[in-house]
Amino acid sequence: MTTLDPRDGHVVLINTFTVKPGRADELVKLLANATDRGIRNLPGFVSANLHVSFDGSKVVNYAQWRSKEDFERMRSSDEFKKHTADVEALIEGFEPVLYELRYSHAVEREGAPA
Amino acid sequence: MTTLDPRDGHVVLINTFTVKPGRADELVKLLANATDRGIRNLPGFVSANLHVSFDGSKVVNYAQWRSKEDFERMRSSDEFKKHTADVEALIEGFEPVLYELRYSHAVEREGAPA
Numbered sequence: 288m289t290t291l292d293p294r295d296g297h298v299v300l301i302n303t304f305t306v307k308p309g310r311a312d313e314l315v316k317l318l319a320n321a322t323d324r325g326i327r328n329l330p331g332f333v334s335a336n337l338h339v340s341f342d343g344s345k346v347v348n349y350a351q352w353r354s355k356e357d358f359e360r361m362r363s364s365d366e367f368k369k370h371t372a373d374v375e376a377l378i379e380g381f382e383p384v385l386y387e388l389r390y391s392h393a394v395e396r397e398g399a400p401a
Numbered sequence: 402m403t404t405l406d407p408r409d410g411h412v413v414l415i416n417t418f419t420v421k422p423g424r425a426d427e428l429v430k431l432l433a434n435a436t437d438r439g440i441r442n443l444p445g446f447v448s449a450n451l452h453v454s455f456d457g458s459k460v461v462n463y464a465q466w467r468s469k470e471d472f473e474r475m476r477s478s479d480e481f482k483k484h485t486a487d488v489e490a491l492i493e494g495f496e497p498v499l500y501e502l503r504y505s506h507a508v509e510r511e512g513a514p515a
Contacts, residue, residue: 289406290402291405304454323506335507336503338501347498380432390432391451393447
């Protein structure tokens with residue numbers, strides 16, 4: 288479970304993958320495994336959240352990192368690089384963009400602490 | 402504060418706006434006001450989360466809705482339509498895509514309930 292709160296000051300990566308036809312589920316599995324088995328242990332990792340578009344053509348990773356430096360260190364890590372070839376086999380392209388969260392408004396969750 | 406949890410079953414809109422040079426802050430203010438003053442009261446609204454890219458060229462709204470039907474009803478509402486012209490004055494284009502959240506992994510928050 289991931290929390291979005293501008294006060295946390297996290298760096299947000301929104302990476303949009305355009306997937307080859309019918310390969311979205313495989314890509315989610317691959318990225319989830321890469322997170323569970325390694326990426327989550329890298330310094331500054333906060334969260335990874337994988338989404339599939341309703342038409343199946345896109346997968347988005349909404350990922351939070353503690354700082355831009357931590358994010359960049361991850362991108363040059365062996366842990367990241369070893370998945371690159373497997374990911375590229377499933378996609379037509381990807382567009383990673385770094386964001387800052389500025390505003391968040393949510394209805395209260397049932398049963399959530401006030 | 403927004404929570405991302407695949408078990409919630411929310412529909413996720415990731416709307417990427419390409420903004421005119423120097424207009425990102427205005428767009429965030431406009432979209433935040435539109436949310437605070439109206440959109441948040443529409444049926445099925447769960448959350449809106451506004452992001453600005455580090456290079457200032459993109460604004461992303463990561464928004465959660467209870468269902469696809471609620472999202473579509475919002476898109477045809479007067480509340481939504483009345484902001485369209487103001488938004489278009491600040492942007493070069495936008496790409497709204499609907500997603501399903503499939504996977505979420507986060508480190509534990511300090512002081513968060515287990």
